[in-house]
Amino acid sequence: MSRASFASATWLVAEREMNVLVRTKGFWISFLVTIVGLFALVVLPTVFGGDKPVVAAVGSAASAVEGKDLEVRTVPDLAAAEALVRSDEVEAAVVPDTTGESDIGVRVVALNDPPDDVISALVAAPPVDLLDPSAVNSGVRQVVILVFALFFLLFGMGGAAIAQSTVTEKQTRIVEILVSTVPIRALLAGKILGHVLLTMGQVVVLALAAPIALRLGDQGELLAVVAPALGWFVPFLCLGFVLLAAMWAVAGALVSRQEDLGSTMGLAMLLVMGPYFGVQFFSDNAVVMTVLSYVPFSAAVAMPVRMFTGDAAVWEALLSMGLLAVTVVAIVLGASRVYSGSLLQTSGKVGLAKAWRHAD
């Protein structure tokens, strides 16, 4: 009998992690919710968005709405029109203008906010010449950013399973048997590998499902634009996930009980949420997006989004990916040291600095 090699020990640990996780209901539920969410996001707008706004027209105003992209209900007087607006049966009422303020001779009566879609339907838009037309319209861009960032968030949270499993091993003390059998680094590597493979599997399924969803949503032309971005998103997400996985493993190793996990997960949580909100809020700000696309943690979302919108060249993506890869190596090495130093400290919470020193 000989010792299992580092590689086979790593694989055994990874295999166990995957076996255990795919048998939990939670894993399948969150996976299904993600797929359903993806379809909903792409398909629903075409289902609900297609309807024309409904307006009430009074008297001579009827001629102003004729031939416009509006569904018209003709009512006898202003009072009846207002009643329909108040009861929410119509979005707005179009009534004759008696003050002379209006160029087109009608006023629009609405309940709370100016009804933009009705107004733009009434007014002929001037022709627009774009000097540098954006490849993707801003609505589509928002959806894609949302989808990318959401996946990152979901998988980042999924990485919490690594912290959970590390704490379980500490709490049940099986860690003593494991450590006496295989190198601690194999334990950490196996955990990361197992969860990366599972996550990669999910990303691939989603990447395959996305074109189907887009076609269903009748957004075939969007597909051509999204496909190359998906190609960038997958490797970035995987690298980003390894980075987070190492952080989660350390977060798990620093505490001894499931209940204390919250106290060490803060930083890892921040590093998941930060890129998500950063990219959400600053997606219009080219400078911030450029910075975010090079910072290792947010690069996983920001760079694919920039590739998608056509703001970044291929060399930029490769450079950012290189930076990310170097960071991954550095963080994983650091994490394995802290992991070794804290894994056998089974009383209470271990400080990061203490865990670092303790590795011997």
Place this chain on the structure above:
Amino acid sequence: MTSISRSFGDNRVLDEVSFDVRPGRMTGFLGANGSGKTTMMRIILGVLAPHGGTVSWNGSPVSAEQRPMFGYMPEERGLYPKMKVAEQITWLGRLHGLDRVTAKGNTDRLLAELELTERAGAKLESLSLGNQQRVQIAAALVHDPAVLILDEPFSGLDPIAVEIVLDVLRKRASGGVPVLFSSHQLAVVEQLCDDVVIISKGVIAASGSREELRAEHGTSRFELVVSADAGWVRDLPGVRIVELDGPRAVFEVSSPDGEQAVLADALGRGAVRAFSPVVPTLDEIFKEVI
């Protein structure tokens, strides 16, 4: 084990501890709580690094490659609560370097030996504590370890389970595997072990075979039972009475073979029902040395 030392902060838990665990023998490792037993075992397994000294096996220091050939049952029990029993044992076997088929075969055999076969497909957490304990033993044995280190293997077991586990361990020991186990149940150790190591405050207080220890720590104390009153023993020279109760006397002699004179005297006075050296129990030795 040679001159093993280990401190936690300023607290020196083990101080130059040396002892041997011989192949084919069951060695009992005794000590009060906090005496360093668990720390010592963790060092043997490489879970903790010693601050001094070496752990050797077959004459050379134990290498990281050899450690997986050790079987370890930690004091604080733990396996994966949500994994199925057989699956878990097989996995641990493979982690120790067995191929899948051998690991599976060993698991089935062990579970049968430990009378757990019908729970093989159950999740660990659904088992009673006693049964979980047996699974823990299986986990330590699945890879046919070349050395067995068991920290309190009998605590939490009912008497029947103790017998089952004892059988399993004896089988390994008679197959030539050195077995080191700690226990605070002195009666169990007394019944079971061939060698004893007693540790106290981080130093070895006594070690050797059970018989050697008894001889070493046995006083020259004898028990005599005669048919009539034994009060006359009190008046013999070189004899000190420990206990006197009608026909029964327990006494100590100050010179070697002094008890022979007492026996001859007793035979001259009438029938002798019993005459034997008083062997100290492990309990007494333990109390004496720590």
